[in-house]
Amino acid sequence: MTRRGIHFCMGVLALAFLNAFPAAAFAADSALDTGDTAWIITATALVLFMTMPGLALFYGGLVRSQHVLSVLMHCMAIACLASVLWIVGVYSLAFGEGNAWIGDLSKIFLSGVTGSTQSGTIPEGVFFMFQMTFAIITPGLIVGAFVERVKFSAVMWFSGLWLVLVYAPVCHWVWGGGWLADMGVLDFAGGLVVHATAGTSAIVFAKMLGERKGFPTELRPPHSPSMTMIGACMLWVGWFGFNGGSALAANGQAGMAILVTHLSAATASLVWMSIEWIKYGKPSLVGLVTGAIGGLATITPASGFVGPIGGLVYGAVAGVVCFYAVQLVRHKLKIDDSLDVFAVHGVGGILGTLLAAFFAVESLGGVGLAQDVTVGAQFSVQVIGVISTVVWSAVASIIILLAIKKVIGLRVDAEAEQTGLDITSHGESAYEY
Amino acid sequence: MTRRGIHFCMGVLALAFLNAFPAAAFAADSALDTGDTAWIITATALVLFMTMPGLALFYGGLVRSQHVLSVLMHCMAIACLASVLWIVGVYSLAFGEGNAWIGDLSKIFLSGVTGSTQSGTIPEGVFFMFQMTFAIITPGLIVGAFVERVKFSAVMWFSGLWLVLVYAPVCHWVWGGGWLADMGVLDFAGGLVVHATAGTSAIVFAKMLGERKGFPTELRPPHSPSMTMIGACMLWVGWFGFNGGSALAANGQAGMAILVTHLSAATASLVWMSIEWIKYGKPSLVGLVTGAIGGLATITPASGFVGPIGGLVYGAVAGVVCFYAVQLVRHKLKIDDSLDVFAVHGVGGILGTLLAAFFAVESLGGVGLAQDVTVGAQFSVQVIGVISTVVWSAVASIIILLAIKKVIGLRVDAEAEQTGLDITSHGESAYEY
Amino acid sequence: MTRRGIHFCMGVLALAFLNAFPAAAFAADSALDTGDTAWIITATALVLFMTMPGLALFYGGLVRSQHVLSVLMHCMAIACLASVLWIVGVYSLAFGEGNAWIGDLSKIFLSGVTGSTQSGTIPEGVFFMFQMTFAIITPGLIVGAFVERVKFSAVMWFSGLWLVLVYAPVCHWVWGGGWLADMGVLDFAGGLVVHATAGTSAIVFAKMLGERKGFPTELRPPHSPSMTMIGACMLWVGWFGFNGGSALAANGQAGMAILVTHLSAATASLVWMSIEWIKYGKPSLVGLVTGAIGGLATITPASGFVGPIGGLVYGAVAGVVCFYAVQLVRHKLKIDDSLDVFAVHGVGGILGTLLAAFFAVESLGGVGLAQDVTVGAQFSVQVIGVISTVVWSAVASIIILLAIKKVIGLRVDAEAEQTGLDITSHGESAYEY
Amino acid sequence: MKFISAIIKPHKLDDIRNALQDEGVHGMTVSEVKGFGRQGGHKEIYRGAEYAVNYVPKTKIEVAVADDIADRVIELIRDKANSGQIGDGKIFVFELSEVVRIRTGETGGEAL
Amino acid sequence: MKFISAIIKPHKLDDIRNALQDEGVHGMTVSEVKGFGRQGGHKEIYRGAEYAVNYVPKTKIEVAVADDIADRVIELIRDKANSGQIGDGKIFVFELSEVVRIRTGETGGEAL
Amino acid sequence: MKFISAIIKPHKLDDIRNALQDEGVHGMTVSEVKGFGRQGGHKEIYRGAEYAVNYVPKTKIEVAVADDIADRVIELIRDKANSGQIGDGKIFVFELSEVVRIRTGETGGEAL
């Protein structure tokens, strides 16, 4: 039985909704359920599709045409690297027994796991793959911070080290039976583990890398909003696997997670669109889909705990807060977090994690908090979760980046930035018409 | 138990094929089936993917390059709006108990539904989501009628009102236990509810909106047939969820529905391609995929009832009929239903609904009609279904459109039409290379 | 019970891993399993998506812009044709009882199959559809050999005849209970049936068709690496259905198949990327995704038999071997197999089939060979499988191509080749901006 | 001979082409250009940030004509392209030293 | 100095470039244009409806040369671009008043 | 009047436009072209095979100016476009016979 299973037993199943769901059960001796297995394999495919090509296209459409291939390359290469590292040891560090802070090395190279090893009602191989897709997309999200000027080798080194030093421990704390799990932090599908870590590291990276030439007044518009829209749709639909799959079963919790996820995305889209319509007179496609991603990131930590009304409220709040967060980072902090990773993912994930303490309560349509836990107590736990995740992510990222800067450098030269990373780093160009 | 369940019990399960399938059963007290749940969640993702980005790309590739983002925007914004309206009340109007004509308000905001509420063997939340994806794509289909010249605000108002005044009632009549369900009309996955309603309203909209400048002789060719092809493939594969998911279970009926759906699409594609090859000497990609969509729309109402041979025949008929329907609307009726929504979806859906009376019989490989129902009797019911759906859709659409025209207007001015809706309505342009 | 079932019972389940998996059982009297059915329907959708639009885009991005639509058209039209032929008779020839060499005609037009006919734990209609998607993609793979110069009518005739004369028999030999199955050849998901057949026929086709003007020194670069990348991602994720679905159940074997598939792809991508980085100083996106496809093709025959370490090794070997195979075909053999079908799919499939004899053994993390079968014996069987498949594919392809060349010709004229097949064969152009 | 190069608004192209054809001018070469001029570009706003698109998409028409009809052609273009609004464009006229029709090798007036 | 601007069929570009290079002309600027001329466009048929594509994709070559080799260059282009079929294109020749090589500031013949 | 056509490196465009504007030149037409010159193209390597991309993407600036400021404008462009490296481009200068502002019908110097 994985530590995640234990975490779930202690932190989640102990909650009042124990009654509400058929024992989706993580007991090592429960039989394999083909329905659950079918769903989690499908969810795995959906989440992988979120990065490859979803996220890649979402980001690729937002940059200038001479950099688009480099963005696709970043996402793909990170996905490959993360996959290999995951089996080599990161999975073991995240989900191996270990202690409150980090897993152990008992599962490196998946040792001891065969086709018949189970994790709950599904094969452990499937659990491994599902979790792997999270470890793939999380460093992928950070790409949005450093596009159009970063060195490819720096991307690879950063992503690898980051997975070991940031992703593995935080994932262990929250989902692997670590100290935050013990405290009962609520993070259903990755508000902390995925969005807060990636968002924080993104803004740190952007700051240390420096801004693109022309930022913020002389930028070129996104070169292909339709590419961005295609990517956004893949992210949206893939998120059903992300949040719905986190139930690790094909049951009512999975269904409700998908429902609130979709409602939050739809509502946030309409809200962002409306703000643009009112402020600028023209609602844009890029705006609408940015709202959607904000809504999706925000509901993520709460998606297994809140009800339909919660989904609508989450979306509305996400739409407004992320919109203004973008302005804040760009115009007040003047940091060139180029594709707004922190403002959308970081802020969304943190916001959603904090709100979960409220919207999980039954009176607001949620599944209820654990017995004897008050909203205030839960909120404190959520705050602790957010602070520890943000601080750890920031500090570790700074250390990694300083090291890389010293050894190989972070940034290409000005001419390469102007000519485009596609030709200069990868020897290709995107539009040979 | 939802009315749709009742409908199925009365209208479908009562049919002779009751014996043919393992009791996939809609009884409220049957246990949750993880396999069925896994499949319907997956089907939901597939059908959502049909609209976002499938349909959007299919349509987007067919317009001129200065309008493509507006088409994507229409599809996305309608999807978001429909999602919110669905939970606010349209689901309740469609599937709430109510009377023969319309549902009630018992399920607004999904009141009373939690993660443990079931509908048949799946969570009601999943049933809600699956049906929602149909309510998303149906108004989305109408977009093809008004591209390149419509006001964005008019699109939003129309879609919202249309969902309440057209989709909700017709859906209730056919699937929500309404009067057509009581008569035993056969519409497995939306020949009436989806394609006939959308097709009819589309041609009405096109007529009232007026034609694009240059129609029909001076039009520009589709700006990106590859974008259209990508969209068509997503629609095709997504249709497995659409028709196969309508079995609401992972069983033989779902499998057979997918099989005939695919065969109809493949055959219609080849037929359309052959007609072009013979008539013009060059078979086109846009033609082939248009044939595919025609074949898919046509088989939809019959997909749970006919056998493999039925699938082939449906495809062949759809290919020929939709091809000539396009010519008819464009050159005889001279209506600028720009992307042929009526000729492909409307005609296909109607045709498929009518043919179902014949191809559902066992001697033609179908599952058989309900006991004691003759082909003639069934055909009469189908005709009644078609007429009532078409008339209702047309009348309600005219009323909605007259109201919108009066209050905010339907159409942008000539210069905006020429410059492109992308810049003028949304402040973006699609190809910033 | 299909012959494939029998094959599995005899050739696979009889292997030592019988114990390792819960009896996923192909007994005709086992009950329908909704979880297995859900997964195989999903896998069917995934594999169809691999061709439409995955493979089409992968190939489409690699050609010049005036030929891209023709490539998409080839893939779509072949998919439609293969679907219709599959039901007309190819399925029956492949999976019908028959003899050791070929099936029979007992299942033409799926006669006798209804919604309630089962194949193992899933409906036979679903098994039929799943296998159909393999029959669709296999001739689709060959498209890469003849792009930019082939006659469309020749493509259609070739594909149709090839399905009957090459695919049906080889599929029967290996999966339909034929002589290779009797010998116990290991080919889990199509190293022989799919990749070796397609790769061999591709290089034969390329040779007989002749090279493109300018080959090999004056070629234009791929016109859209991003299109290629999107296609590659769809292939990659779809391959989960391809290899995972070949377990015909949602179980531990399916899960492990997906795991090793993904690891092989990720590793091969990194290896190919590294070779380019070292050799040319610039790692390219097209290179990375080509490596991925090589890794996927190579693991295919072994995906149900090897363990995690096997997946990593397969990927590493595939990356190196396919890279040099590309050079070999292009620069040594000087054959214009334009998109490297043989070097990537053919070589990969053959390589993976041969290696399976080693990596299936338990000491290397595999599920073990059949009782009393030594590695040497198994390797001999694998070699026989490869040789017979390659020879048969080559000979039959030559005969088909000679016939077509005689009757309608294989190639368009030089001006059409220059102007582009899009306009000259299909009357369309891809980029009407 | 004169070589007339006009920068116009894209949607005027069809009208001008028709008018020239009626006038007996049978050849013309067209390209897409970006114009900077009195008519400023527009602002695009993405995620709340302004992006300045300084240029305006324009179409360049090039047509070589005999001296005698040059004025008439210029007049025609001016007439059809004129909407009275900023950004209507400019017409540039050059002396053309020689022209050759590739197919036939004809030169001068015959080649037009 | 002469400035030669030729409208040709796109697939002739490579031949012409090679020929010019052999002749010692080392610079050339190329752009994609749409040609309207005797060679009409084509019809595309989508879903049974005809769409008139009036123009033909053409390539424009621009090359500045010294007076003495101008005729030779024109001849070369004519020769390589000629397929004897309608739509082969035209060559336009202009007087060039001045030319400056940006890198060095050289002007006139030296700048070519 | 003079008509100045300059082939430059794409990323120099903004600087030049700003400089011209400061100088009081308010109109300019820009297009994307492919340059063949001393600066060779680059090689792209796909799947281990070399593809020769012979051309270099360049930007063409066209600006019509009165005779008196022509030299100043040429100087400015040269100055801003110059990086001292091969491929910096060329400036071509033509006599302009006439210019018409479409909107107003003004001709000659007033139309610039």
Ligand SMILES: Nc1ncnc2c1ncn2[C@@H]1O[C@H](COP(=O)(O)OP(=O)(O)O)[C@@H](O)[C@H]1O
């Ligand atoms: N001096 C010039 N040289 C080259 N092109 C010019 C010049 N002035 C204007 N143009 C072109 O003409 C277009 C229209 O000019 P603009 O100043 O916007 O309008 P108007 O001529 O009506 O005042 C510009 O976008 C530019 O492409």
Ligand SMILES: Nc1ncnc2c1ncn2[C@@H]1O[C@H](COP(=O)(O)OP(=O)(O)O)[C@@H](O)[C@H]1O
């Ligand atoms: N008077 C002209 N001015 C500018 N371009 C022209 C002119 N006449 C022809 N062209 C260009 O030359 C191309 C070829 O001309 P066309 O009449 O089709 O063939 P041909 O010269 O062989 O008769 C046209 O597509 C057009 O781009």
Ligand SMILES: Nc1ncnc2c1ncn2[C@@H]1O[C@H](COP(=O)(O)OP(=O)(O)O)[C@@H](O)[C@H]1O
């Ligand atoms: N004779 C010419 N005619 C037309 N364009 C030219 C000519 N010579 C150079 N060019 C253009 O100028 C660009 C720069 O020229 P190049 O020879 O590369 O650099 P440099 O001028 O610094 O020696 C070329 O890419 C081409 O577009």
